[in-house]
Amino acid sequence: MFCIYFHSLSNIAVFIHPVFISKFKILSDGEKLDNNDPGKALKDADDYDDPKEGREKNTEATQGKDGEGCGEGNMKPFLDEDGDLDITHRPRKSPMGGSSRDLVCPIILKQSNPVLQQEEENVDDEVDKCFKGIIRIEHTMATPLEDVGKQVWRGALLLADFILSKPATFRGTTVLELGAGTGLTSIIMATIAKTVYCTDVGEDLLSMCKRNVLLNRHMTEHSGGEVRVRHLDWLQHDLCTDDDVEFSWTEDEVADMHKNTTFIIAADVCYDDDLTDGLFRTLYQLCSNFTHSCTVLISIEKRMNFTLRHMDVSCKAYDHFRHCLSQLQDLVDGRCSFSVEQLPSNFAQFLLYERIEQLELWKVIITPLPFDQARYNSELFSS
Numbered sequence: 001m002f003c004i005y006f007h008s009l010s011n012i013a014v015f016i017h018p019v020f021i022s023k024f025k026i027l028s029d030g031e032k033l034d035n036n037d038p039g040k041a042l043k044d045a046d047d048y049d050d051p052k053e054g055r056e057k058n059t060e061a062t063q064g065k066d067g068e069g070c071g072e073g074n075m076k077p078f079l080d081e082d083g084d085l086d087i088t089h090r091p092r093k094s095p096m097g098g099s100s101r102d103l104v105c106p107i108i109l110k111q112s113n114p115v116l117q118q119e120e121e122n123v124d125d126e127v128d129k130c131f132k133g134i135i136r137i138e139h140t141m142a143t144p145l146e147d148v149g150k151q152v153w154r155g156a157l158l159l160a161d162f163i164l165s166k167p168a169t170f171r172g173t174t175v176l177e178l179g180a181g182t183g184l185t186s187i188i189m190a191t192i193a194k195t196v197y198c199t200d201v202g203e204d205l206l207s208m209c210k211r212n213v214l215l216n217r218h219m220t221e222h223s224g225g226e227v228r229v230r231h232l233d234w235l236q237h238d239l240c241t242d243d244d245v246e247f248s249w250t251e252d253e254v255a256d257m258h259k260n261t262t263f264i265i266a267a268d269v270c271y272d273d274d275l276t277d278g279l280f281r282t283l284y285q286l287c288s289n290f291t292h293s294c295t296v297l298i299s300i301e302k303r304m305n306f307t308l309r310h311m312d313v314s315c316k317a318y319d320h321f322r323h324c325l326s327q328l329q330d331l332v333d334g335r336c337s338f339s340v341e342q343l344p345s346n347f348a349q350f351l352l353y354e355r356i357e358q359l360e361l362w363k364v365i366i367t368p369l370p371f372d373q374a375r376y377n378s379e380l381f382s383s
Contacts, residue, residue: 019140021215022152024184026133026164027350136215138208139182152182155268155299157351158359160188162297163265165347167192174260176286178232178279179269183209187216189265190225197257199232206231206247228253234278237285258289264296270321271303280324287366288335296364303358325362339365 139152163170163185170192177186177198186198186209198213200206210229213220220227231240231247240248249257264283270276287294302318329340343361 019138021136021138024135024137024351026135026188027352028133135184135187135219137182137184137187137212138215152184153268153301154353154356154359155301156181156185157353158345158355158361159185159265159267159297159299161350161355162299162343162347162361163189163192164350170263173262174256175263175265176257176261178234178264178266178282180209180229181205181267183212183227183229185265185267186227187213187219190220190227191223193225193263195256195260196225196227197232197253197261198227198229201231201233203246210247232282234275234282258286259291261286261290262292262294264294266297267299268301270298270300271317273317273320276317276320276324280328283364283366284328284331288333288368290366291368293365293367296366298362298364299359300362301356301359325364328364335369337367337369339367341365 137152170189173193174195175186175189175193175197177189177196178200180186180198180200183198186196190196198209200209206229213227213229229247230249230253231245239254241251241254242248264286266279269279283296287296300318300321302315304315325340328338331338341363343363345355345359345361349355
């Protein structure tokens with residue numbers, strides 16, 4: 001779960017997006033939410049307020065002498081030293097009774113001050129020795145469109161929940177994440193899987209992702225998983241293997257990825273039609289070179305917008321995503337078969353967020369055809 005408190009931003013230049021570290025606690029079996037009620041997570045988050053010291057004193061100040069509520073004539077109004085009315089605020093609600101969940105909040109960092117960042121990391125390292133289920137993610141809040149990967153999106157949390165609900169499915173596997181952004185989903189996957197190739201574009205974004213991997217090495221090292229942050233551009237045909245380029249691939253990694261990857265994941269990456277086309281081209285190119293079946297998991301949030309063109313509420317990015325799914329399912333190329341299925345979203349919730357009905361999870365199974373059948377199909381289409 002995560003709760004956000006906004007501290008002063010006065011020390012951060014206006015042209016720099018403030019950087020947060022949010023702490024996500026993975027709920028235990030006794031705490032995780034049964035997600036049959038879509039609004040339950042939001043209600044739990046609203047009820048889980050931070051207790052304040054002196055709350056009992058404030059409560060007594062709002063009551064009359066007999067313990068009744070303050071009505072007319074019960075007490076005189078409080079005035080400050082200037083004679084202005086001093087309003088006594090109602091005390092905030094107490095934490096949920098009997099809850100063992102810990103309140104975890106983000107820390108705002110000033111990236112230009114590495115000393116501050118190191119101090120915060122040292123403090124957090126001590127905390128994590130007691131709370132091993134806490135994941136720290138460095139991210140921004142609002143960003144321009146080209147930097148959306150630096151935010152944490154609900155689709156990533158949904159996919160992370162699915163991974164945590166199916167540990168036996170992913171244990172010991174090799175996984176490729178496309179458009180990993182902050183790396184949250186890759187890090188959670190690495191608590192179960194053997195190797196996770198965490199990919200995106202942009203040196204600054206990949207650097208942030210790498211920092212997040214290092215921040216959470218206590219999670220992945222404990223399970224024996226490994227996250228490798230690498231550059232992968234959907235609009236390019238080849239992987240970068242130049243040794244002089246940071247986040248490039250080694251030849252061994254390329255071979256390992258093609259030989260052993262059994263899962264490809266992508267969380268909330270379909271918001272631009274050109275990039276969505278690039279995503280599906282990349283999926284096809286990768287899986288066409290695999291000699292084994294591969295399961296693709298894609299989470300997406302339908303974002304409704306009112307358009308003047310249609311004079312109605314629509315979701316163009318989602319519609320294009322569904323169109324690409326249909327095209328992939330209907331594709332007959334003689335090399336692979338494609339099976340598309342929407343998965344139910346009622347699996348257990350390990351992270352506290354609002355799982356709205358617009359969040360969806362899709363599964364694509366890509367299976368290479370046997371050589372004889374592939375050759376027959378190839379001859380059929382060439383004749």
